[in-house]
Every structure is written in structure tokens, then in C-alpha cells.
Amino acid sequence: MSSLFKDPNKLSAYRDRRFQGSQDDFEVALITSTTVYVGNMSFYTTEEQAYELLSRAGEIKKIIMGLDKNTKTPCGFCFVLYYSIEDTEDAVKYISGTVLDDRPIRVDFDWGFQEGRQWGRGRSGGQVRDEYRTDYDPDILLERFIDY
Numbered sequence: 001m002s003s004l005f006k007d008p009n010k011l012s013a014y015r016d017r018r019f020q021g022s023q024d025d026f027e028v029a030l031i032t033s034t035t036v037y038v039g040n041m042s043f044y045t046t047e048e049q050a051y052e053l054l055s056r057a058g059e060i061k062k063i064i065m066g067l068d069k070n071t072k073t074p075c076g077f078c079f080v081l082y083y084s085i086e087d088t089e090d091a092v093k094y095i096s097g098t099v100l101d102d103r104p105i106r107v108d109f110d111w112g113f114q115e116g117r118q119w120g121r122g123r124s125g126g127q128v129r130d131e132y133r134t135d136y137d138p139d140i141l142l143e144r145f146i147d148y
Contacts, residue, residue, distance in 0.1 A: 019111055029111035034061070034082045036091050037110040041076045042101035053100050054080050054107075058087020069119035079113045 019026050038050065047063050054060060059082065066077035082088045088109065096107035 035110040039106040057091035
């Protein structure tokens with residue numbers, strides 16, 4: 001029988017290089033955190049739109065939108081802090097893959113928000129992946145370079 005959900009033994013394939021600690025410490029932080037990372041968002045998705053969708057998993061304490069560190073404009077991700085671990089798990093199980101602003105978002109466990117993580121890490125100020133991709137998503141390309 002197949003499962004609709006991610007393997008609960010695999011918390012996250014992503015390892016944040018800024019996390020100071022061992023892999024075991026990182027996994028404990030993921031298990032105990034009430035924070036999720038939401039990626040692949042449109043650059044035009046508002047905090048209100050994110051709140052509307054992500055609050056379906058549980059009560060939200062805070063949303064921190066990811067911003068380009070140079071232009072201070074959204075760059076396609078956010079952190080969502082829930083009040084309970086159960087709500088965090090529900091967000092990953094049920095909301096990851098949902099379409100928001102015509103884009104399938106990715107919701108993943110996060111070790112916890114710290115000031116400074118809201119900025120894009122790329123040289124241009126946005127996300128690193130956008131600087132190295134050769135197969136740009138047309139929506140990302142339009143959002144990044146066309147001023148409406």
C-alpha cells in the first residue's frame with residue numbers, strides 16, 4: 001500500500017549550512033521546532049495570501065516573508081511559526097504541494113527562525129538557486145526581470 005505522506009523518518013533533505021551543531025542536533029531541532037519553511041512561492045504572493053492557506057493547518061504565531069537583501073522585495077519563500085508541533089506536522093503533510101498563486105509550494109520542517117534568515121542568500125540578493133539555474137521557470141523569470 002502506498003502512502004500519501006512523506007516518510008516520517010526523513011525529516012528534511014535540506015541541511016542549513018548556517019546551523020551550528022551536529023547532524024544529530026539538527027535533527028533534534030527539526031523534531032522540536034514549530035517552524036516550517038515554505039518555498040517556490042511567487043514573488044507576488046502576499047503575507048495575507050500565505051496566512052490564508054497556511055492557517056488551515058493550525059494557528060499561526062508569525063509569518064516572516066523572505067526578502068531580496070538588496071531591493072527588500074519578496075523573493076519566493078517564507079517562514080511560518082506555529083504554536084504547536086502538531087500544526088507544523090499538519091502543514092508539511094497536508095499543505096506541501098498545494099498551489100498558491102499558480103505555483104505548487106513546498107512546505108518543509110525548519111529548525112527555527114533566527115534574525116537574518118529572511119534575506120535571500122544569492123549574490124544578487126535573491127535566492128541562490130536562481131543564479132545557477134539554466135532552466136528558469138518562466139514565472140520566476142518574469143517576476144524577477146519585468147516591472148509591471
